[in-house]
Amino acid sequence: MTAGTLIWVAVVVVVVVAIAAVAYLALRHQRRSRLRERFGPEYERTLAGQENRGAAEQELLAREERVAELDIRPLAPESRQTYAVRWTEVQERFVDAPGFAVTEADQLVTAVMAERGYPIEDFEQRVSDLSVGHGDTLDHYRQAHEISGRVATKKASTEELRQAMVHYRSLFEELLGESPVNDRASRRDAATGRDDQDERTLRRDPGGR
Structure with missing residues (x-):
């Protein structure tokens, strides 16, 4: 060569x-x-x-x-409606029993996850699995769960409990939808009408005074 x-x-x-x-x-x-x-x-x-x-x-x-590899599936329309009603009831109970309402909100989010096919036995694994489709709201879930963990010892203030409800709602609304990763702007616009009313409800003093 x-x-x-x-x-x-x-x-x-x-x-x-x-x-x-x-x-x-x-x-x-x-x-x-x-x-x-x-x-x-x-x-x-x-x-x-x-x-x-x-x-x-x-x-x-x-x-x-x-x-x-998981069988993640959307909620049936009737289930979605049922959960939406239950969330409204939990949020209304916040006025008289904020700690109890936050605990219920945590359980409700977990129930929706289970019905959609997410394993729920371990919190850290839940967070890991949710990150794949719900990364934008995952930090809300972490903060809400941390506050919820302090309810039993009464170490969370009313304002922190209110924030926990807001954080739970962010993930809850995504889990109710069928396409959590797509059309984020449209989903935020659709939620705007509820946000003002929800905020007023949570801002009311415990005890309804």
Whole structure:
């Protein structure tokens, strides 16, 4: 093989390697963008808890694989209506018994998750599974659950309990829908009419005074 041929072979190898590298970087960027979009704030939270970005993204991909194997399904229309009525009742009970209402809200969210097909035995696993489709509201759930855990010891103020109800409602409304990842802006617009009334209800003094 002549020197000229060797040079051309080397050039071809370099070009192939360069093309492969560009394709790899493009695919990695595409995957990263997809994970950011799907997991929302949970992407950065997972990144902060891992030693590097690669490990964080592998964890998120593993969550996707696990949830893909679950039988996650939308609620039947009648179930969705029943849960919506129950939420209204729980929210109204907040006025007289805020601690009890927050505990009920936690149980109601868990019940909806179970009916939709999410495993509910372990809270951390619940959070992990929910992150795949509900990353935007997952921090609400964490905060609400933390406040709910302080109800029994009466270490949560009325304002904290009110915030817990608001946090639970954020996830509850998503779980009732059939497409939690899509059409977020439309869902927020649809909820606006309820938010003002709900806020007034929760702002009333316990005891109805």
